[in-house]
Amino acid sequence: MMKSCGVVVEYNPLHNGHVYHLKKARELSGADMIIAVMSGNFLQRGEPAIVDKWARTQMALAAGADIVIELPVAFSAQPADYFAKGAVGLLQAMKCDAICFGSESGKGSDYQKLAQFLNQNTATINQRFKENKNQGQTYASRMEQVLKELLPDQPIALSTPNNILGLAYAKENLLYEKPMKLYTLTRIGSDYHDKELIEQNFSSATAIRKKLLETKQKTFPLEEIKASMPISSLELIAANPLVSWENYWPYLKYQIEVQSLEELQSIYQVTEGIEYRLKECIQEANSFEQFISLVKNKRVSWTRLQRMCVYILLQLKKEDMVKELKNPKAVHLLGFSLLGRKYLKEVKKDLAIPLMTNVTKKNKNLWALDIKAGKIYQMGQLGLIKEQDYYRQPIKFSF
Numbered sequence: 001m002m003k004s005c006g007v008v009v010e011y012n013p014l015h016n017g018h019v020y021h022l023k024k025a026r027e028l029s030g031a032d033m034i035i036a037v038m039s040g041n042f043l044q045r046g047e048p049a050i051v052d053k054w055a056r057t058q059m060a061l062a063a064g065a066d067i068v069i070e071l072p073v074a075f076s077a078q079p080a081d082y083f084a085k086g087a088v089g090l091l092q093a094m095k096c097d098a099i100c101f102g103s104e105s106g107k108g109s110d111y112q113k114l115a116q117f118l119n120q121n122t123a124t125i126n127q128r129f130k131e132n133k134n135q136g137q138t139y140a141s142r143m144e145q146v147l148k149e150l151l152p153d154q155p156i157a158l159s160t161p162n163n164i165l166g167l168a169y170a171k172e173n174l175l176y177e178k179p180m181k182l183y184t185l186t187r188i189g190s191d192y193h194d195k196e197l198i199e200q201n202f203s204s205a206t207a208i209r210k211k212l213l214e215t216k217q218k219t220f221p222l223e224e225i226k227a228s229m230p231i232s233s234l235e236l237i238a239a240n241p242l243v244s245w246e247n248y249w250p251y252l253k254y255q256i257e258v259q260s261l262e263e264l265q266s267i268y269q270v271t272e273g274i275e276y277r278l279k280e281c282i283q284e285a286n287s288f289e290q291f292i293s294l295v296k297n298k299r300v301s302w303t304r305l306q307r308m309c310v311y312i313l314l315q316l317k318k319e320d321m322v323k324e325l326k327n328p329k330a331v332h333l334l335g336f337s338l339l340g341r342k343y344l345k346e347v348k349k350d351l352a353i354p355l356m357t358n359v360t361k362k363n364k365n366l367w368a369l370d371i372k373a374g375k376i377y378q379m380g381q382l383g384l385i386k387e388q389d390y391y392r393q394p395i396k397f398s399f
Contacts (some may be wrong), residue, residue: 022065035094050244052386053070059230061336065338066340082325101165104157111184115167115170125147129142145254269311273389336394
């Protein structure tokens with residue numbers, strides 16, 4: 001049987017750093033083929049993807065992925081623990097041997113060791129966390145302080161997004177009878193949040209999106225970003241409509257305006273009376289960015305608010321999400337290479353959950369939430385974004 005390595009990705013959009021990751025994942029793991037678990041049309045930080053999941057699947061296959069499967073929206077627009085639960089669950093379902101993720105520090109063995117410590121000492125860690133005074137720090141910073149006290153030599157900084165996600169993957173991975181081998185890859189080029197392009201050809205996706213959405217230029221190659229992306233990604237960006245939160249602002253505003261406080265309270269993660277602030281600030285805001293700026297305070301971060309807005313936009317109810325977050329219901333296949341096709345033939349009979357190669361009326365119950373998310377995503381560019389789920393065939397990449 002072929003050896004496989006998994007990567008968890010968003011490709012918003014795919015750039016040179018992602019190509020490097022795919023190449024090194026194959027080298028470090030010694031894998032024959034790469035399985036990419038990719039967020040659908042709504043992403044981990046609570047934002048719509050700049051182009052749809054099908055265009056990003058094409059980017060992934062052109063850059064070296066062999067199989068692309070979709071991380072359902074119930075898991076994709078989530079903090080690290082639930083995001084990792086969905087992603088690791090799907091890689092385990094696909095019989096993956098290893099996982100390779102980007103990090104700012106630490107080796108795979110460091111993440112496994114720390115994950116084991118966390119799983120075995122939960123009560124002690126929680127008690128120490130409560131005893132330490134909160135001096136306006138983030139949760140991650142407070143937890144890092146606790147772990148430094150309990151494990152002074154552990155090398156993983158928990159104040160960076162890649163490390164936080166890496167540890168979440170490691171913790172989730174240990175819950176399985178046959179954990180995947182962990183590999184890490186140190187990030188190169190821009191930091192995750194950097195908003196400006198750099199000359200070394202490894203600009204962040206954040207900086208690339210900022211430039212694309214600022215210029216709205218559709219004549220490519222766009223000089224400012226062409227050094228940071230493979231030509232296949234540039235061509236797909238040029239061929240597809242671009243969206244950002246501002247495309248969905250009128251729909252979000254409508255939802256908050258017409259819903260009662262009780263209806264807003266029923267939405268997933270709308271807690272602690274924040275529905276009152278949402279109602280108040282929607283009256284003043286003229287854009288999505290202005291709205292988030294008005295609602296944000298010390299108790300709720302920008303990212304948490306963006307995720308909350310995804311839940312409101314998609315009308316994700318608390319009771320529905322409890323069911324959705326138990327485990328992924330199916331593997332939705334978005335695309336594959338010739339090598340990926342061979343691997344699928346080897347494993348498809350042994351998969352613990354259904355493999356969906358085509359969303360139809362017969363299997364729609366397995367994918368109902370994501371079908372709704374796809375319909376709403378289309379509204380960002382009405383008439384330009386194609387149907388996202390029903391009767392869409394996986395992309396077959398033959399090179």
